[in-house]
Amino acid sequence: MTVVRFDLGNTPGNDDVPRAAAPDALQTLTAAAADAGAAWTQLGDTLLVTGVPAQLERTGAGRPPMDRVEVPAARLHLVIQNGRQFQQEHTEVPVLVDKGRYLVVDLDPAEAGRLIEPSERHLPCFGVRPLPADTVVFEQRPPVPVPTLAVAGPRVAAVSRDAFAADLRTLAGFRTRHSTSTEFRTALDWADGVLSALGFGTRVQTVALPGGSTQNLIAERPGRGGDGRAVLVTAHLDSINVRDGAEAPAPGADDNGSGAAGVLAIARALQDHPGARDLRLILFGGEEQGLYGSRHYVADLPQEARDRIHSVLNMDMIASRNSPSPTVLLEGAAVSQLVLEELAAAAQAHTGLTVQTSLLPFNSDHVPFIDSGMPAVLTIEGADGANDRIHTAGDTLEHLDLDLALEIQRMNVAYLVQALGQA
Known part of the structure; x- marks a missing residue:
């Protein structure tokens, strides 16, 4: 399975502060992915699309991806909350996308299963779950100056x-x-x-x-x-x-x-x-x-x-x-x-x-x-x-x-x- 990453940002930024996704680009790519039978996941200004090469070619519609990696779909997982602690405890796990609170990682399903179960001594400071398909993990909304509401x-x-x-x-x-x-x-x-x-x-x-x-x-x-x-x-x-x-x-x-x-x-x-x-x-x-x-x-x-x-x-x-x-x-x-x-x-x-x-x-x-x-x-x-x-x-x-x-x-x-x- 191939995973491609598209940059949807329409304002300057970096991976520490995900930018707002350009609506037209997002809608075009997610609709194309659905039509091609590929799966997509949005994390701020980044869209991951997973599928076989033919599906991804149809999805991209000429838009070049930032990168692509070969990973079995079952190994794709989302880490939620304390991503840095996860990285410190599991330095061997490749991180495909780093968005602070959220990481997308390449993780063996058996190991993920052990991490998903709560610890008896203490709930973990991070959660691990299979990467959700056709899902917005989070959206980004830039500040928009509007008049202050008088009542508040x-x-x-x-x-x-x-x-x-x-x-x-x-x-x-x-x-x-x-x-x-x-x-x-x-x-x-x-x-x-x-x-x-x-x-x-x-x-x-x-x-x-x-x-x-x-x-x-x-x-x-x-x-x-x-x-x-x-x-x-x-x-x-x-x-x-x-x-x-x-x-x-x-x-x-x-x-x-x-x-x-x-x-x-x-x-x-x-x-x-x-x-x-x-x-x-x-x-x-x-x-x-x-x-x-x-x-x-x-x-x-x-x-x-x-x-x-x-x-x-x-x-x-x-x-x-x-x-x-x-x-x-x-x-x-x-x-x-x-x-x-x-x-x-x-x-x-x-x-x-x-x-x-x-x-x-x-x-x-x-x-x-x-x-x-x-x-x-x-x-x-x-x-x-x-x-x-x-x-x-x-x-x-x-x-x-x-x-x-x-x-x-x-x-x-x-x-x-x-x-x-x-x-």
Whole structure:
């Protein structure tokens, strides 16, 4: 089987920041591939087409590919999330396409099967699955300047860099926030105090873990009318050091001090916003052990409460700039397509972010909501898979880009103002 790679970019860029695909070129090539019986997979500005030579000749229609390689189709796999860790652990595996969070690799199916199964000791920091055919892994949307939406503008401007930086320093100042540690509970109690002081009602939910327990912190401000639905903003509070174990230092500045501090920043920006819908903020424990906190929270919701959830906005790593242009990935599923589109529109209206979108949800706290049919979207720094400091003692403050984190928070606040509605 032959794999050819086409460059669809229509603006300058590089592989670290995939460019927007030219729509005409993409439509022409994917339609030609379908007509020829070949399979295609889009990753930003790159289109992979797999087939026999005759099929590929019909697909190309005179457009020269960037390169071609002979690989049996069964060996083509997609690595999702921490691509750098995969490369460090499997240096012998050829990488055919490197897009930061996503890698396309040449991997023996038997070995892939072993990697696909979750580890008993810890869910892997990356996922491996057969390369999906006729699928968009992610799209790229360049920043488009449009007038700021007047209704959201003041709330967007209320996102405080100083307060966010102070909260982030506090969270990263703990030696670890491992889910079962006393430091985690101290961090959770501190966050509880911050949210209570802002006027949110709070409660703590106990979550069972193998060999122990952890906690979720849930804070809520009721809406002032409307349809009785709730908008959720979530992040995991825990950190981990995968290489050195539960007792080792794990400051978790980016993963996920940035997301947890982002929840507090949103609470401050919206504390007196007269939203019609309920605003519910959740800091989960046990994410690093396998999404235990969010899975427990969702499983504990009766169906009536699930039906009341309007949308879920999850933040997991929002402060490391892994590419030349500030980029955010919005990851959801078909059930969350509308939320994803509204977040992308908010980014274009209020920020200079390049937006990537994906409907292949993986391994963060938005997934349990999606699995239960609720619209949830992960907002995460672009090319997060290129960040090889996470889950180590090296995930510290000096590596963070607060400007990127603020842009992502501004996008999220702009979306939330719309989602909460006016009382």
